[in-house]
Structure formats: C-alpha cells, structure tokens
Amino acid sequence: MPEGHTIHRLARGHRRDLAGRRVAVSSPQGRFAAGAARLDGRILRDVEPYGKHLFYRWEGGGEAADGGRVSKWEGGGETLHVHLGLFGTFRSYTDEAPEPTKGTRLALCTDVVTVYLAGPTICALIDPLTEDDLRNRLGPDPLRRDADPEAAYAALRRRRVPIGAALLDQRVMAGVGNAYRAEALFVCGIDPRRAAHSLTRDEFDQLWETLVAMLRKGVRQGRIVTAGRSGRFVYGRLGEPCRRCGAPVAGKDMAGRTIFFCRICQCGGGVPAAVP
C-alpha cells in the first residue's frame, strides 16, 4: 500500500482526527514503549507528509519523567517519525476499536478515533537535526506544493543508472515507488532501461506532470488506479496483454524490484499513451 499517495492520505486523515487533540499514546507491542511514554497525553499539533515519511509534531516538551532534567527529547523539539516501509499499515477505528494485534507498535487514541500502527520500518522520536539530515537527503515530493521539479531533473541528469532505477531513488524524487514508476514510464512511453540522463527536457516534464497527476489521483482514491476504472497499465500484470498494443507485459529486475513494462509501447521515445 505505501507509496507517497498513501502517506499523504494518512497525513490528511490523521490531521483531521488527531491534530489539536490530546492523544493517549501507547505501544501495545512494547517496542516503542519509551517513545510512547514521552508523548502520552500531549496534544498533537500537526502531521506533515514528505515523500514516504510522516512527521507528527506535538505541543509542549512534556513532563520529564526524571523530574525536569533537560535532555535532547525535551524543549518541544521532538517529532514522531514514521516510515511504513513495505509492510507498515495504519488502521483507524471511529467506533469501538478491536484489541490491537500482536505487532501493533503504536496506538494513538483520542475521543474520536483510535489509530493502530503495525509493521513500520521506522517509528521513532527524532530531534530537529536528525530531521534536517533526513530531509536533505530527499528529492522533491511531487505531491507537495513546494516541490521543485528542477531539483529532480538535475539529479536525474547526474545519474548513471537506468531511469527505472532512478525513480525509486528517494534522493531523486520522494514518494514514488514500484507501482508508480512502472505506470508513469508506461504512460510516457519511456523505456525503463534507458539511462536516466538520456531523458530529454520534454520527456522529464511529461514524466513529472504524469507523476503529479497520478499521485494526486491516488491520494483522492486511496489506491493506485491508472488505467480505466479500476486497472493498471502494466504494474503486476506480467505476461498479460498490454492494454494498448496487446503484447505481453514484460518484467525485469531493476534496483532490486520488478519493473513491469511493454517492450512495444516503451521502445525508446515511443508514442505516449493517453494520460489518465
């Protein structure tokens, strides 16, 4: 589930349900017990998405358990950082919440909602310097208004890897995952095996616009729908007929994951498919 659209959608929902409210924070599984104790009972100020990362910001510095000794966690600087990785999932319950599953790392409860987080790659408190380092390593996020596509273009021109690999590199742009890289390259008629730096300016512009449109649609719909009412062009369709030309969809390992593409429709600078 988690590419950038999922993260931005979660941020919206959590901002709506949790921000401005006092939150009971716990870690049923126990692996985030210390962090949860730091946050428990505080008011969530805001939730910010960036690429596949979520940042939860809290009011106040909390009452230090050790009686007020200044630590790096105090002073209002701590932020909850969540990255879902491949397996992470959030679940929200507005009615009665079920018992958390065995792997529930984090529980956030307000008077209106209970949120469970299981399986994240990252669930940790970070200080501002750590957050800076992290964000400086991320390329522009097509879903953010402040995204600067020039930075992504410049990064692509420097890469000596295939464009299909470069799109998964979060330093190039943040938020694109295995499904969107395949779908966007298909729509733009770009062969994923081409060198990243070989993209023309026009090709890059079209690719960026396509990703912005696709990701936004994903946020609206809560799932990745790129072809027609409920389908996808190539992602996960190995061997099935291409929706444009009928040739079997190809699969190839690229950057450790399978890239799906059409050898006919994406032969270099092929004719672009219709943008959804």
Added chain:
DNA sequence: TACATATGATCAT
C-alpha cells in the same frame, strides 16, 4: 501449520 507474497530501505560484501 507453513509458506509465499507485498506498493521499502539499509547495510555488508
């Protein structure tokens, strides 16, 4: 019960 699988990322070699 066991296993395969999944839209991610890091670290070691």
Added chain:
DNA sequence: TGATCCTATGTAA
C-alpha cells in the same frame, strides 16, 4: 548483489 528487518494476508498442505 544479497542478506536482513518489519507484519498481515491469502493460499496450499
């Protein structure tokens, strides 16, 4: 490139 970490779900046995 391969090993590793994280969890839930669906299918096979």
